[in-house]
Amino acid sequence: QVQLVESGGGLVQAGGSLRLSCAASDDTFSSYAMGWFRQAPGKEREFVSVIGWSSGLTYYGDSVNGQFTTSKGDAKSSVYLQMDYLKPEDTTVDDCAADTWGGNSWFLKVGDDVWGRETQVTVAS
DSSP: OOOEEEEOOEEEETTOOEEEEEEESOSOOTTEEEEEEEEOTTSOOEEEEEEETTTOOEEEOTTTBTTEEEEEOSSTTEEEEEEOSOOGGGOEEEEEEEEEOOGGGHHHHOOSSSBOOOEEEEEEO
């Protein structure tokens, strides 16, 4: 069973930046996409971003488009989520997931099998 491990969450002041990382335990991810979701207190989980591992194509949720950037990580089968200009409303529990590529509908098809263990992002005002 593939495992995903996140890192990089923490506390930051408003206007600051954080970079999250997600690394898979299996290097053979050539047909997969890796993405991020987040959930704010009292709200539903929302899609943040996805990157196709072989194509490098990226898609973003409307609320973070232009503010967050996802990219392939330095290590095999890892991705980064660069979060800039953070606001208190970006305080969320973030989680990465992996599944086969689905274009801009990936967030609708991602299954329950390959997820990380969540990381907390807290933005202080």
